[in-house]
Amino acid sequence: MSTDIAFERDDAATTRTGGKPNAGSEFAELRRRVSEAGLLTRRPGYYAARIAVVTACYVGAWVVFGFLGDSWAQLPVAAFLGVVFAQVALVAHDLAHRQIFRTRRPSEIAGLIAGNLGIAMSYGWWMDKHTRHHANPNHEDLDPDVAPGILVWSDEQARHSRGVTRMIGRRQAFLFFPLLSLEGFNLHVSAxxxxxxxxxxxxxxxxxxxxxxxxxxxxxxxxxxxxGLAIAFCLVHQAVFGLYLGSTFAPNHKGMPAPTPEQQKDFLRRQVLTSRNVRGGRLVDVALGGLNYQIEHHLFPSMPSPHLRRAQPIVRAYCAERGIPYQESGLVDSYAQALRHLHRVGASLRTRRQS
Structure with a gap:
């Protein structure tokens, strides 16, 4: 299945083992309630304003860069530009989910401009990766976000880790945020x-x-x-970009359980039980690009991000009716849970080294 079709559907679950919920499923009833509340309609005015602000910040940062010239005062500009790059990436994320445009063509063109031209991230590569994540969140074999790599996400991965992965895995909770500062470079290499x-x-x-x-x-x-200053600018810029962007995704699934075989067949539970919301006000909404409402986003990926806040009480109440645990935490606590999970998974590697 093509990534654009997978992202277009609100269940985001037709790849790999996931299937589209049938008309009589529990998710269908939830979708009906959300649709009746008008939360699946697009918000062109909101996105026009958001894109205008992000574009102004992007252009403005480079104008200030040109005005300052060869000065160490450029380093704050580099840090600010890192934040702006992350916001561009969040816009590209919404484009990929067709939250902004209904059809593929304009979404794709805008995504290539934002992703490839704007921040040197392959829009097509990221779409494919993110589609697979949405279809099977936290599934060790199917979700690329928890695939074995530099970090280990489960006891099974820890047992099979080798070389650098095993060495980092022993202290991965302490190294997590420093490693996130390299995520910008990783995106460029992957592109x-x-x-x-x-x-x-x-x-x-x-x-x-x-x-x-x-x-x-x-x-x-x-x-x-x-x-020397050019290299310093690049390092600061890319480090802030990677740290910020990585931090917007880190609280959402890390430390949450992998779906059981039964849950894997149930779209509603597969998405809710593997996701974590982050509590906070409007500032958190802006900073995380709406991804703090991760449960609602995974259930309705094409829902415009400003509607996620309004969908939350509907989804939370529905989960309570059905006896489905609904996880939400404060921002700091969400990171703490993720880090505790990483530290626990790395325990066997530390024990093995001592023995």
């Missing part, structure tokens, strides 16, 4: 790998836009700044 492999949709367009961004970025830094 290059994606366009070098056959099979990527609009591969040539993605490669051209990535090249334009990279050449313009490197030229701007090294033609404006001294070599």
């Amino acid at each position: 290059v790998r994606a366009v070098l492999r056959p099979g990527l949709r609009m591969r040539r367009a993605e490669a051209v836009l990535l090249t334009v961004h990279t050449v313009a970025y490197v030229a701007a830094l090294f033609l404006t700044l001294s070599p």
Whole structure:
């Protein structure tokens, strides 16, 4: 199944083992209530304003960069630009889910501009990865976000870890946030790998836009700044970008259970029981791009992000009716839960080393 079709459907669950809920399912009743509340309609005015603000910040940061010239005062600009890049990524996320445009073509064009040209992230590669995550959240074999890598997410992965993964896994809870600062670089490397492999949709367009961004970025830094300052600017910028973007996704599923075989067949429970909401006010909504309402987002991925707050009491009440646990935590506590999970999973590696 193509990623654009998978993202278009509100169940986000037709890839791999997931199937679309039938008309009489528990999810169908919840969807009816949410639809009757008008929460599945698009919000063009909201997104026009949001994109305008993000674009103004993006352009404004580079204008200030040009005005300051070769000065160490550029480092705060680098940090601010890291925040802006993360906000662009969150807009690309909403584009991929068709929250902004109804049809594929404008979503894809805008996504390529925001992702590839704006922040040097392969929009097509990320769409494929994120689709698989939505279809099977926290499933060790099917969710790429918990696949074995530098970090281990389960006892099973810890038992089979080797080399650098095993070494980092022993102290991964302490290294988690420092490693997130490398996520920006990881996205860029993954983008290059994606366009070098056959099979990527609009591969040539993605490669051209990535090249334009990279050449313009490197030229701007090294033609404006001294070599040392240019490198420092890049490191600060990409570190803030990676840390911020990684921190928006980290509280949502990390430390939550993997779905059981029975839950894997039940769309409603598969999405609710593997997700965690983050409590907070409007500031948290803006900072996390609406991803703090992760349960509602996973149930209704094409729902515009400003509607997620309004959908929450409907979903929470429905889960209470059906006896489905609904997890939500404060922002700090959500990170603490994720870190405790990482520390617990790494315990066997620490014990093995001592023995």
